[in-house]
Amino acid sequence: MTTTVDPTASPTMRASVLAEVGILRIEDRPVPVPAARQVLVEVAAVGVCGSDVHYYRHGRIGDFVVEDPMILGHELSGRITAVGDGVDPARIGQRVAVEPQFPCRRCRQCRAGRYNLCPEMRFYATPPVDGAFCRYVTIDADMAHPVPDSVSDEAAALLEPLSVAVATMRKAHVAPGTSILIAGAGPIGIICAQTARAFGAARIVVTDPVASRRESALRFGATEVLDPTAVDIAALDPQVDAFVDASGAAPAVVSGIRAVGPAGHVVLVGMGSGDVALPIGHIQNMEINVTGVFRYTDTWPAAIHLVASGAVDLDAMVTGRFDLEHVGEALDSDTDPASLKSIVIPS
Numbered sequence: 001m002t003t004t005v006d007p008t009a010s011p012t013m014r015a016s017v018l019a020e021v022g023i024l025r026i027e028d029r030p031v032p033v034p035a036a037r038q039v040l041v042e043v044a045a046v047g048v049c050g051s052d053v054h055y056y057r058h059g060r061i062g063d064f065v066v067e068d069p070m071i072l073g074h075e076l077s078g079r080i081t082a083v084g085d086g087v088d089p090a091r092i093g094q095r096v097a098v099e100p101q102f103p104c105r106r107c108r109q110c111r112a113g114r115y116n117l118c119p120e121m122r123f124y125a126t127p128p129v130d131g132a133f134c135r136y137v138t139i140d141a142d143m144a145h146p147v148p149d150s151v152s153d154e155a156a157a158l159l160e161p162l163s164v165a166v167a168t169m170r171k172a173h174v175a176p177g178t179s180i181l182i183a184g185a186g187p188i189g190i191i192c193a194q195t196a197r198a199f200g201a202a203r204i205v206v207t208d209p210v211a212s213r214r215e216s217a218l219r220f221g222a223t224e225v226l227d228p229t230a231v232d233i234a235a236l237d238p239q240v241d242a243f244v245d246a247s248g249a250a251p252a253v254v255s256g257i258r259a260v261g262p263a264g265h266v267v268l269v270g271m272g273s274g275d276v277a278l279p280i281g282h283i284q285n286m287e288i289n290v291t292g293v294f295r296y297t298d299t300w301p302a303a304i305h306l307v308a309s310g311a312v313d314l315d316a317m318v319t320g321r322f323d324l325e326h327v328g329e330a331l332d333s334d335t336d337p338a339s340l341k342s343i344v345i346p347s
Contacts, residue, residue, distance in 0.1 A: 013031050014134065018070050031136050036085040038083075039084070041139060042136055043135060043137060045344070046345075048073075048334075049074060053334055080096060086141075100124035100143075100160065101115075103116075145300040151304065155314040158191075158318075164191075165194070166299040171293060173241070174201050178203075181256055181259050182206045183246060183256050187341050194312045204221055204223045209229050233255040234254075236259040242267070245266075264288055266288055267293055269293050319333075319338065320333050323345060
């Protein structure tokens with residue numbers, strides 16, 4: 001039996017639905033019912049991600065194609081208002097940050113602890129799964145992470161991109177005293193700079209062709225910034241221990257790899273060109289480790305600690321707030337170089 005807070009509540013909710021490329025509509029949707037071991041979350045805040053923008057403008061990301069109307073949004077926080085069978089009713093009322101994925105938990109990747117690579121993964125706002133630009137969502141109970149009162153609803157929503165940065169720093173082997181180059185001073189690049197600082201990096205170099213974004217990087221942890229259109233990044237001296245591409249731009253990937261020293265690490269995060277000609281000689285001769293990041297695994301506890309401790313400031317990154325009627329404006333806010341993170345508040 002499902003336990004609810006208010007059995008007289010409306011059976012429907014308002015949602016911003018991507019009807020087709022570039023067209024959003026406000027619709028009434030049924031309030032979802034939590035299944036066994038799930039919780040119902042009343043959404044408090046949703047961050048706008050580049051993938052949301054991509055689906056909105058292009059209707060696809062690689063092999064993921066929007067074929068039917070879909071609710072966007074996967075960076076979210078809220079409050080548990082109902083629980084399904086097998087979940088402690090005491091969790092009702094708890095403030096949570098949602099890890100927006102449903103792995104199968106049975107496949108080889110899940111059992112090996114790499115549930116982010118589950119071939120049966122269902123992920124919020126990835127076709128055909130609806131996201132969180134709405135009033136209520138359901139999620140497996142263990143993917144609803146309790147957050148302390150010192151963490152705001154908006155910061156709790158942005159624990160999702162912070163989780164990407166935590167996964168990235170782990171793969172980049174960032175540790176106290178190391179050096180890192182980050183290409184791109186958009187939201188992920190800025191969060192990566194903050195996370196690198198929290199992980200102890202001594203030198204954090206951020207590149208971006210836009211001056212205002214370079215200035216933002218300096219405010220959020222970069223020790224130096226460079227304009228890649230004016231400086232040869234490949235000739236960076238001294239070379240860095242790690243390079244993170246948060247731009248998706250092929251020239252940035254190639255020059256960044258060349259800036260990495262012996263036995264260094266390269267982590268590709270940005271969405272961009274599907275195929276890039278890499279400097280194989282440099283990778284081989286320097287024994288560079290090159291990998292990618294696809295979402296995250298077991299990052300929320302670390303992310304919550306980084307924010308609660310003050311090591312990472314997510315609240316300061318919020319540059320715009322929008323309601324459901326203005327989700328289109330939120331999605332288009334990335335055209336403003338001064339915009340870092342826009343938040344949708346569904347209530």
